[in-house]
Amino acid sequence: MGSGQHDPAAFLSQPCEHTRQVSAPAKKATDPQLWLRRALRMPYLWLLLFFLAPFLIILKISVAEPMIAQPPFSALLVWGAHGLQGIRATFENYSFLFRDGYYGIIVLSSLKMAAIGTVLCLLLGYPMAYFIARQPPRRRQMLLLAVILPFWISFLLRVYAWIGLLDNHGIINHALMSMGIIHKPLAMLYNDFAVYLGIVYSYLPFMILPLYSTLERLNVDLLDAAADLGARRWRAFVDVTLPLSMPGILGGCLLVFIPAVGEFTIPALLGGADTLMIGRVMWDEFFVSRDWPVASAVSVVLLLLLIAPILWFQHLQNREHEAGS
């Protein structure tokens, strides 16, 4: 019989055996973790190559003096017969930016236009993401594909296509006038309206995707629980869905806001002469005025302005991560 065959000594030694087995795999587990940590450093290498290096070049140009030369700025390092003779750097470009109110107004105007565009994307994207997340899984895939589909066509072409739609002689005005709804073409192109339209059109997928991913993970039992505890549908949305989709809202807003601030194509193609956006101003400084140092200084200031919300978002995420672990 089974229990009679047990050697008491072997039985007593079992607990020790057990503890040894428990501690051994715990030690082993650090090895794959080490590999994981190494692999996680790869993106840093990427950032170093493709972000930090170009940024340092821009930073260098921003402290140079403009020159009529090729390239059109003074060198940072001054070389003599006996090697390096000195460093030539000036903060004149930065002080020019701050003295000249023009740039301040443009930065503020860019931030404002990007912010309004972001809010419009959010207002439009949230219901869409919510709707997609509530569909049966197969429909969801199709609808997500539809959201991403425009990326298959060049961004420039798509923005360009809007000119054909919005122009005084474009499709929309033509249709409205031939139907007799309006008698004079609506001014829809080359103004801020067209820029907002372009931003919403181009960046909506970047809002929908992070929103979708948080809404899709939302446990629907939570909404039932809220209803069970006395919340009507709208209340349950405000109390449960909205706060729990905050990471998606913040993520989507950053993904739209940051590129929209420096957007060049949309204001250049759809904006009017009075549309002030920093991307266009930088373009003009680089390629029209050929003042590379001032243009670089504008880029550096813009980057510093944009890093603030990113850091803030990261801080929030870390806090949430800590609370979650």
Next chain:
Amino acid sequence: MNEATPMVQIRGLSKHFDGVVAVNNVSLDIQRGELFAILGSSGCGKTTLLRMLAGFERPSSGQILIDGVDMTEAPPYERPVNLMFQSYALFPHMSVEGNVGYGLRKEGLPAAQIRERVAEMLALVKLDNLAARKPDKLSGGQQQRVALARALVKRPKLLLLDEPLAALDRKLREHTQFELANLQYQLGTTFVVVTHDQDEAMVLASRIAVMAEGRIAQVGTPAEVYEYPANRHVASFVGNINLIDGVVTDAGAGRATLRCEALNASLSVVCEDAPAAGAALCIAVRPEKITISRAAPEGQDRNVVKGVVRDLGYFGDQSLYRVRLSSGTVLQVSAQNLRRSASLTIEWDDEVYLSWEVASTIPLRS
């Protein structure tokens, strides 16, 4: 409402999903202060029935009265009913206190009163020291108690519990089972527990409704359901059982004698209005009702068969035997190990007699 009205009256309730019948013409009364269990395997319709009681699903036909008031069409937020979800469904962004107080805030109670009632409820479930924690910082057992407190704090007339113990490990489950039953007794609230776990239903409930294929197969106390199953399904779903098909050879005076080819034996069963000779009848016997012995059993009014022990499971407190009869049929037998002994009295391949009282034989008509 007067005290005699059942807390829940379900009348002819059905629910169809795209032509599939999930709940089929269910009628059920649940009394005040009862701890009632709805037991069934997955897909039997018990969850749909629960969701209709909570107000998440609208019945296709039939009526639900709660405390005598028709609630068939009422939305969940207007019912005097609360549900403890199987997943607990705690709000992850709210503290324990926030979760428990949520329902009271939706009622619009003054803050001081909410604080008082939340504190009272947290003390009841012994979580008062964890009020400020977020749910993900709690163990499974603590989360379960938060979910319970959150559902109870609104003082519902009816508390629904969806598989309340399924997510807990075994040891905690046994402990929580008794705590839950005590709490129910203390509060006097009507509890309806939905579960697929027959042990849970047996230990917790004062009455059990066994569901199968959208219908109620039987309603009764745990002992009634176990000892007097209404049909084959209930008999085999609740506990272990040996089912034996036979043909009636003689019937009368509240008894029937059957010829059972599967056992190669004639058996007797106590059975009122037994079917006439020649009719088929299924009988059943629980493993613990069978006595196993090497010597021929004594005693009157017993069914006796002979077989060989093919399998033996020693569990300490009891042993399980699988005994093969000469016909090839295998019967399960369990025996309490009443005497302290390191050697077994019955071993593999022993020839044994199995016997049980005629009165312990269960006739099953369907």
